[in-house]
Amino acid sequence: MLFLKNYAWPWALARAGILGMNRRNHSYISRYNPRRLYPLVDDKLKTKRIAMAAGVAVPELIGIIREQHQVSRFSEMVKDRPGFCIKPARGSGGRGIAVIVRHQEGFYYKPSGRPETIQDLERHISNILAGLFSLGGKPDTAIVENLIHFDDVFAGYSFEGVPDTRVIIFRGFPVMAMMRLSTAASGGKANLHQGAVGVGLCLRTGRALRAVQFNRPVRRHPDTGLDLHALRVPGWDTLLRLAASCYEMSGLGYIGTDLVLDKQHGPLLLELNARPGLSIQIANGRGLLPSLSAVEEFGDTALNVARRIEFAQKRFGVFEP
Amino acid sequence: MVSRKSFYLLVALLACTGIGMTVYNNVVMGVPLTPGEKRQIWSIEAKMEFTATGEPVIASMAVAGTQKGFTLLSRTAASPGYGLAFIEKDGAERAEWSIRAATGRQRLYYQIDMLVDPSARPAEPPVPPPVVKDFEREPYATAMAQILGRAQERSADPYTLTREIIREIDNQAQNAELLKGYMPRAGLVARLLNNADVPARTVYALMLEDGRRRQQLIEYLQVFKDGGYELFNPQTGEQGQPRNMLLWEYGSAPLLDIAGGRNSRVTFSMIVQKQPVSVALAKKNELSERVTISIHGLPLEEQALFKGLLLIPIGVVILVFLRLIIGIKTSGTFMPVLIAMAFIQTQLLTGLVGFVLIVGSGLVIRAYLSRLNLLLVARISAVIIMVIMMIGIFSALAFKLGLTDGMKITFFPMIILAWTIERMSILWEEEGPREVMKQGGGSLLAAVIAYLAMDSELIRHLTFNFLGLQLVLMAAVLLLGNYTGYKLSELKRFKPLADDMNAGRNGL
Numbered sequence: 001m002l003f004l005k006n007y008a009w010p011w012a013l014a015r016a017g018i019l020g021m022n023r024r025n026h027s028y029i030s031r032y033n034p035r036r037l038y039p040l041v042d043d044k045l046k047t048k049r050i051a052m053a054a055g056v057a058v059p060e061l062i063g064i065i066r067e068q069h070q071v072s073r074f075s076e077m078v079k080d081r082p083g084f085c086i087k088p089a090r091g092s093g094g095r096g097i098a099v100i101v102r103h104q105e106g107f108y109y110k111p112s113g114r115p116e117t118i119q120d121l122e123r124h125i126s127n128i129l130a131g132l133f134s135l136g137g138k139p140d141t142a143i144v145e146n147l148i149h150f151d152d153v154f155a156g157y158s159f160e161g162v163p164d165t166r167v168i169i170f171r172g173f174p175v176m177a178m179m180r181l182s183t184a185a186s187g188g189k190a191n192l193h194q195g196a197v198g199v200g201l202c203l204r205t206g207r208a209l210r211a212v213q214f215n216r217p218v219r220r221h222p223d224t225g226l227d228l229h230a231l232r233v234p235g236w237d238t239l240l241r242l243a244a245s246c247y248e249m250s251g252l253g254y255i256g257t258d259l260v261l262d263k264q265h266g267p268l269l270l271e272l273n274a275r276p277g278l279s280i281q282i283a284n285g286r287g288l289l290p291s292l293s294a295v296e297e298f299g300d301t302a303l304n305v306a307r308r309i310e311f312a313q314k315r316f317g318v319f320e321p
Numbered sequence: 322m323v324s325r326k327s328f329y330l331l332v333a334l335l336a337c338t339g340i341g342m343t344v345y346n347n348v349v350m351g352v353p354l355t356p357g358e359k360r361q362i363w364s365i366e367a368k369m370e371f372t373a374t375g376e377p378v379i380a381s382m383a384v385a386g387t388q389k390g391f392t393l394l395s396r397t398a399a400s401p402g403y404g405l406a407f408i409e410k411d412g413a414e415r416a417e418w419s420i421r422a423a424t425g426r427q428r429l430y431y432q433i434d435m436l437v438d439p440s441a442r443p444a445e446p447p448v449p450p451p452v453v454k455d456f457e458r459e460p461y462a463t464a465m466a467q468i469l470g471r472a473q474e475r476s477a478d479p480y481t482l483t484r485e486i487i488r489e490i491d492n493q494a495q496n497a498e499l500l501k502g503y504m505p506r507a508g509l510v511a512r513l514l515n516n517a518d519v520p521a522r523t524v525y526a527l528m529l530e531d532g533r534r535r536q537q538l539i540e541y542l543q544v545f546k547d548g549g550y551e552l553f554n555p556q557t558g559e560q561g562q563p564r565n566m567l568l569w570e571y572g573s574a575p576l577l578d579i580a581g582g583r584n585s586r587v588t589f590s591m592i593v594q595k596q597p598v599s600v601a602l603a604k605k606n607e608l609s610e611r612v613t614i615s616i617h618g619l620p621l622e623e624q625a626l627f628k629g630l631l632l633i634p635i636g637v638v639i640l641v642f643l644r645l646i647i648g649i650k651t652s653g654t655f656m657p658v659l660i661a662m663a664f665i666q667t668q669l670l671t672g673l674v675g676f677v678l679i680v681g682s683g684l685v686i687r688a689y690l691s692r693l694n695l696l697l698v699a700r701i702s703a704v705i706i707m708v709i710m711m712i713g714i715f716s717a718l719a720f721k722l723g724l725t726d727g728m729k730i731t732f733f734p735m736i737i738l739a740w741t742i743e744r745m746s747i748l749w750e751e752e753g754p755r756e757v758m759k760q761g762g763g764s765l766l767a768a769v770i771a772y773l774a775m776d777s778e779l780i781r782h783l784t785f786n787f788l789g790l791q792l793v794l795m796a797a798v799l800l801l802g803n804y805t806g807y808k809l810s811e812l813k814r815f816k817p818l819a820d821d822m823n824a825g826r827n828g829l
Contacts, residue, residue: 006813
């Protein structure tokens with residue numbers, strides 16, 4: 001019965017208020033996210049459009065490539081941009097995102113310093129258009145965005161990738177937040193199951209609660225050695241306001257908002273996720289269910305953004321301001 | 322959103338209808354729940370002999386049909402030179418042979434297969450014969466009146482009267498002795514019953530015993546009451562039809578009726594064979610004349626097709642269970658079910674080896690294709706062609722090596738394989754070989770479990786013969802779709818978190 005040691009009892013998880021996949025899909029996603037609104041978040045281009053219409057800050061759009069014959073115009077498009085980012089409009093789980101930090105004499109350099117030729121990038125765009133990264137292999141659109149220069153306070157907290165902040169917004173109320181830091185193990189990606197570090201954040205202060213890698217608590221960043229518990233997101237209230245306003249903008253009741261802190265532009269909305277993952281609970285060391293129930297019970301969705309944040313910070317915050 | 326109440330009502334309705342249909346099939350239609358059960362089929366041969374006089378011959382014999390406890394499966398006749406027709410006379414069927422001229426000893430054979438079938442019923446309920454009252458000559462009339470008079474005093478209804486008459490015949494030895502020469506015993510009892518206004522007649526029955534030859538029919542007594550009837554042994558008065566007794570003539574007609582022949586006699590021989598239920602059922606359904614909308618009424622080829630199709634829900638339910646309750650990751654939602662279907666054709670080991678071989682070498686070639694910078698649709702098409710070529714090569718190779726099993730890999734669904742290779746290859750590039758192993762292994766594990774279930778003789782038997790089970794499966798899927806508990810995999814995933822929270826190590 002040794003293998004049983006690796007398994008928790010279901011009631012132990014229930015007591016801890018941990019949200020499981022089935023419950024998430026059944027009681028939250030399919031109940032609060034109307035199917036017809038999915039395209040708004042599944043297509044990053046549409047997300048960008050509604051965000052701009054709602055006054056939500058997003059990374060600057062350099063160009064869009066919809067058809068194969070437009071691929072040859074790509075090098076012209078990025079000629080004057082030192083750094084940029086190519087994304088599939090309908091990619092999921094961060095798949096198909098290529099980041100170029102600078103280019104020089106026909107070589108395009110990734111954050112790792114690896115050079116790519118224009119042919120490599122064009123093939124990548126062809127793959128995006130053919131639907132390699134989209135759900136169900138449907139033909140897709142490639143988006144070229146300006147490179148994000150993340151805020152200096154995060155220097156050393158992330159290996160190669162951009163540290164982004166994920167906030168779960170439930171019926172307009174922020175219920176949980178974490179920061180995702182890429183590592184060498186995750187290959188510069190911000191996905192927790194690939195080895196990125198997740199740092200749970202206090203909703204009241206934006207201060208780190210604890211950090212985990214591969215489901216286990218860690219104190220220091222595995223590559224840079226910086227103390228993860230010292231992490232604190234500056235301009236936290238502004239960031240929360242941006243995240244919470246995505247509820248009105250998208251109409252979705254249960255979303256994960258991915259934001260980055262840009263050096264010049266402040267918090268920017270990267271993307272919305274209608275099926276946000278469950279690892280945020282591990283990063284926070286808390287289950288989502290108590291907060292979700294509190295919002296279902298007491299949260300008044302008619303409140304404006306500021307009042308909703310006030311409610312969430314009062315109830316779900318950990319540290320004193 | 323549909324309210325919970327009506328949802329559970331729907332589930333309950335589906336489950337109850339399904340279980341109801343299953344029970345009906347089992348209890349009323351007599352379809353057994355396990356395939357291992359065997360059914361007895363009696364092959365009975367009647368040999369009719371007579372001496373023809375040289376004139377035109379018409380020989381008519383009563384024949385047994387589907388009746389209580391037995392279903393007629395097939396009948397054949399061997400009678401060289403004779404014309405044969407089955408005619409209906411007074412509600413019972415007779416076989417009629419005819420020939421223009423014959424001389425000497427004639428032998429006609431008639432053979433039937435009877436399925437022992439507790440649910441069998443005759444096509445039409447037996448009709449009571451008219452009550453015939455004849456005035457008997459003395460001294461028989463007095464003797465019969467004495468017997469009937471005593472029996473009537475001690476009886477309440479037709480059945481008890483029958484028993485009492487038979488007992489009284491044994492008691493009144495003198496009268497019995499007198500009447501014995503006048504009338505056969507069964508005929509006597511029937512006549513006495515008729516005199517008491519009870520419809521009754523003599524029927525001829527065959528006691529079934531395996532391997533018996535030259536058997537004669539025995540007389541039995543059929544007594545009617547209120548539209549039903551009961552059989553009595555005229556010798557002992559025993560009520561009811563013995564399990565191994567088949568009624569041969571039950572139409573108030575002579576067993577044999579020959580014009581143009583004499584010295585006739587009929588003897589019977591019989592053997593029993595045990596056949597699996599499925600064979601017996603198939604034969605029975607073939608013969609069924611009822612107009613029913615049923616898969617079993619389709620031609621055999623289509624039935625075989627449905628046998629396969631009806632297994633898919635089993636695989637699907639298993640997959641839903643594995644994904645929602647266990648949390649196994651598979652590549653492609655229902656790909657494992659299709660692979661399991663292929664395994665059924667190829668057998669497990671050949672299938673597993675073939676699958677790993679094709680997907681493995683497919684991944685290698687796909688890795689090269691990815692460097693050619695092709696558009697997705699073209700690349701998948703290339704993979705499909707490649708898969709087909711590989712299957713061809715492997716089949717030829719296996720055949721050359723004497724492994725005829727190897728040729729069966731042609732049963733794999735090519736398009737599905739191509740997509741599997743494509744997906745795995747992308748997974749490899751993006752998430753690394755670990756994830757490929759995890760999802761590939763998960764898919765194979767799910768496929769093997771689904772295969773084991775779908776290949777089970779019992780489950781094949783159940784899904785094919787009890788269509789109601791499909792509704793039960795439907796109800797199960799609906800219920801699973803409402804499961805909001807944790808998956809087994811999550812119990813492991815969140816175990817460290819739960820431990821940390823218990824130990825207060827969650828940073829709070």
